[in-house]
Amino acid sequence: MAGGLVPGAMLGSAVAQDRPASTVMPPELTAWVVIEPDDTVVIRVARSDMGQGVFTSLPMLVAEELECDWARVRPEYAPPAEHLARKRIWGNMVTTDSVSVRTSQDYLRMAGAQARTMLLSEAAARWGCSIEECSAKNGVVTHIPTRRRLRYGALAEAAGRRPVPADVVLKPSRDWQLIGTSVRQFDTQAKVTGKLIYAIDVRLPGMLHAAVSACPALNGKLKSYDATQVMLLPGVRQVVPVGDAAVAVVATTWWQAKTALEALQLTWDESAGAGLSTDAIRKTLQQGLNATDVAIGQRIGDVDSAMASAARVLRADYEVPYLAHATMEPQTCTAHVTDGRAEVWAPTQNGEGTVAAVAQTLGIDPSKVVVHKCHLGGGFGRRGLSQDWAHQAVLIAKAVGQPVKMIWTRQEDITHDYYRPMVIARLSAGFDADGKLMAWKARVCGSSIAARLAPQWMRNGQDIGMMNGFLKADMLYDLPNFEVSYAMRNNAVPVGFWRGVNYSQNSFFRECFLDEMAHESGHDPYRFRRQLLARAPRSLAVLDEAARRANWGRAPAGRHQGIAVVEFDDAVCAQVVELSVDADGVVKVHRVICVLDPVHVVHPDAVIAQMEGCILQGIGAVLTGDITIKDGRVEQTNFHDYPLLRMNEVPRIETYLIPSGGDPAARWGGVGESGLPPLAPAMINAVFAATGQRIRTLPLRQHKLRPA
Amino acid sequence: MIELAVNGKMHRFEGDPATPLLWLLRDEVGLMGTRFGCGAGLCGCCTVHVGKDAVRSCITPVSGLAGASITTIEGLGAKGLHPLQSAWIEHAVPQCGYCQSGQIMQAAALLQANPRPSEAEIDGAMSGNLCRCGTYPRIRVAIQQVAMGKVPGRIEAPVSTRKKAGRP
Secondary structure: OHHHOOOHHHHOOOOOOOOOHHHOOOOOOEOOEEEOOOOOEEEEEOOOOOOOOHHHHHHHHHHHHHOOOHHHEEEEEOOHHHHHHOOOOOOOOOOOOOOOOOOOHHHHHHHHHHHHHHHHHHHHHHHOOOHHHEEEEOOEEEEOOOOEEEEHHHHHHHHOOOOOOOOOOOOOHHHOOOOOOOOOOOOHHHHHOOOOOOHHHOOOOOOEEEEEEEOOEOOOEEEEEEOOOHHHOOOEEEEEEEOOOEEEEEEOOHHHHHHHHHHOEEEEEOHHHOOOOHHHHHHHHHHHOOOOOOEEEEEEOOHHHHHHOOOEEEEEEEEEOEEOOOOOOOOEEEEEEEOOEEEEEEOOOOHHHHHHHHHHHHOOOHHHEEEEEOOOOOOOOOOOOOOHHHHHHHHHHHHHOOOEEEEOOHHHHHHOOOEEOOEEEEEEEEEOOOOOEEEEEEEEEEOOHHHHHOHHHOEOOEOHHHHOOOOOOOOOOOOOOEEEEEEEOOOOOOEOOOOOOOHHHHHHHHHHHHHHHHHHOOOOHHHHHHHHOOOOHHHHHHHHHHHHHHOOOOOOOOOEEEEEEEEEOOEEEEEEEEEEEOOOOOEEEEEEEEEEEOOOOOOHHHHHHHHHHHHHHHHHHHHHOOEOEEOOEEOOOOOOOOOOOOHHHOOEEEEEEOOOOOOOOOOOOOOOOOOOOOHHHHHHHHHHHHHOOOOOEOOHHHOOOOOO | OEEEEEOOEEEEEOOOOOOEHHHHHHHHHOOOOOOOOOOOOOOOOOEEEEOOEEEEHHHOEHHHHOOOEEEOHHHHOOOOOOHHHHHHHHOOOOOOOOOHHHHHHHHHHHHHHOOOOOHHHHHHHHOOOOOOOOOHHHHHHHHHHHHOOOOOOOOOOOOOOOOOOOOO
């Protein structure tokens, strides 16, 4: 533990805590693998685990090729500071966009094969034989002709001095033994006994606690405060401004800090938020529906000519609200800043990003920053590129000079998020006299996430990602004429990456409007999609399997079905939602069928869990998810007015994985988010089947439903 | 000064009696397994037992707890894992895991009061505990398994191999 702040005993073995790899004895086999004399296999994990299970699935990829004893594997986070010092030896640490497995599977399997080869070479050298006479299995190298054996633990130190082989041959997928099995995840027992240390649980000698409040109006400023009275309250040590928009009270315990913060006399400058409201934003976005300053995401044929010659034109406007992430662990970060150095304990989806944010905030070199990654109490995109919590924590810690743990209240968390953008869409479709689809045009309008958090992703000032789900790579419908465009209308509301980023709203627009098109042209929604997917075999297979498993078209009496299929991150997911609407208009979701083709599956049960999580987050968003703005302030503050789905609203979920497989070098699908985008349209299409009402704005609770 | 028992051990608290039990547990006693979620009794992350009752420790002032006996997640399985903890492992319930201490404490109180709850009773008792990851279906099944006596209170082997793909 760098800095000597945290005795190992305090954090315990259950902690997903890093340690400086260079001081580990014995030395590394490779940067990814350390094997101790007792055969313990330490496998480094560069991405972050926020519940999706990469602390297990990424080591599985290494171990598959390493041929170690899986029961002896112990994962640990690769430390971001050392990562930078070693020229980013562990590759990309970012854990967003469902990238962990699909973009690191190749070099992780390679790392396992390299380490295995080094162990084999060392054994062969000791026995004076060729490497071909040796086999590696279950943590032991065997000399096949003589049956002599050497444990990995006895070979590792010497093997680590051998060159890392550049050319190793990886197993074909049919030979995988570990990949594709649902081994027990490493931290499950620590999670059910309360022993896992999240960032919010970190305790350091001499540590103080901070409660923080930013201006309640978005982008507002702290004008003034008077700390005289609260400094007299028990435990209060310091009141510190945090940048120009927030103030923190630092005390012995967090409750003391929070109580004092509520009593603090202060004034805000809320002028930046004057006039900002959901209604005002909606008016701005609606103007974008007819604007000409747009980015074109995809164009097929000549949509305007086709539309002009259409016998009938269907047009509809859709809208989704802002959504908060609401991770169960509120934003938190612990920091110790002294003498131009910073040590930070962070619930980060992006270890390098935290280093960079801390260095930038403090104006110090990144080499002076040590970030300890902790497992996250939920992420969902909140803790990746948006590092506001790290920024605040180190500012507070710098002012205090002692270790400080900052914890946001839930109110602070809900009112100062980087929200899923409010987006509106105008969709139009032209049909010929026979009802055949001739043209489809989509316009989306909302705040750009890239403009807010990743300007380096902008191309010619435009954010093409805002059209995800309508682009060539991710909309596989065979259309004669099509165009999607995006009118960027940025405002003061911070927007960010919310699980399913951009697909979450665009799939709702796309797949609900597709249902409208099917209805308009007299087709069954499932068969209408089938026709358009004739040249997309993977999508078709997933759609067909969902329909088959759901017994499509034959829902039990009183229940109604809706269907949707979405291509996302090289995965394809189709869902059928079965629901009923009672006489009072209350929706009950009874059953969700989910079929996923993720190409390859490392840990089936973790993938199924991701689908369950996506579906339930999706249902909650459809039913009640709504962040609204008034007078520059977010109106919702806690779970009473930003409700999440509860146990009594949970349907039966059936997930079927149908990995299409193929050459592992070709492509892998993402699984952390791909179950979310199809849910809203499948559910809203089922609401149409139940009521005949086309719901085009979310959440559902603003609508009065009437069973048909 | 208030005296109370936490997991069978007496503690004295001389701070502000309005302090919620949660912050006594976390910042004074140093038991970090009980978690902060909302501060308003709306999410259940902070659920502990006071006597046999599941309570939201984030809104329970210490002032009313003189002489009380508190059980936290750390004290639940005093002799190895509680059957619910074993069931949680068996069914791979946790995702991020943050809310699970509260979920398990709530479920334990339910089963103590009603050892054979119906599905509706489980839903009723558990609907005050939020899980953003969406582990509810597995929580429900795990509780049912314990209620049916199918999960012994034992520590599991480190590795289990489950069916390769597909569910159910």
